Amino acid sequence: VIxxxxxxxLDLERxxxxxxxNIFQGSMTxxxxxxxxxxxxxxxxxxxxxxxxxxxxxxHPGGGVxxxxxxxxxxxxxKRW
Numbered sequence: 703v704i705x706x707x708x709x710x711x712l713d714l715e716r717x718x719x720x721x722x723x724n725i726f727q728g729s730m731t732x733x734x735x736x737x738x739x740x741x742x743x744x745x746x747x748x749x750x751x752x753x754x755x756x757x758x759x760x761x762h763p764g765g766g767v768x769x770x771x772x773x774x775x776x777x778x779x780x781k782r783w
Contacts, residue, residue: 711723725759726759736762736763739760739761740756740761744756745762747775747778747779748778755775755778757774757775758772759771761774761775
């Protein structure tokens with residue numbers, strides 16, 4: 703090993719504005735996995751507000767798969783256009 707980099711949650715919060723340094727916008731509990739993100743009933747990226755869609759780490763598949771949330775939300779919007 704010739705080098706290493708340690709990134710703490712505080713570093714993530716300061717550098718990327720991630721609240722609490724959490725890439726998933728909050729802890730993922732069993733009732734928030736897969737299509738239950740962020741809450742049951744808000745699947746397919748739609749919200750109760752007409753025309754408001756979620757795309758970000760709080761939506762499926764979460765913060766570990768960069769860009770996929772936005773792509774999926776865009777697909778859902780286009781289906782309803």
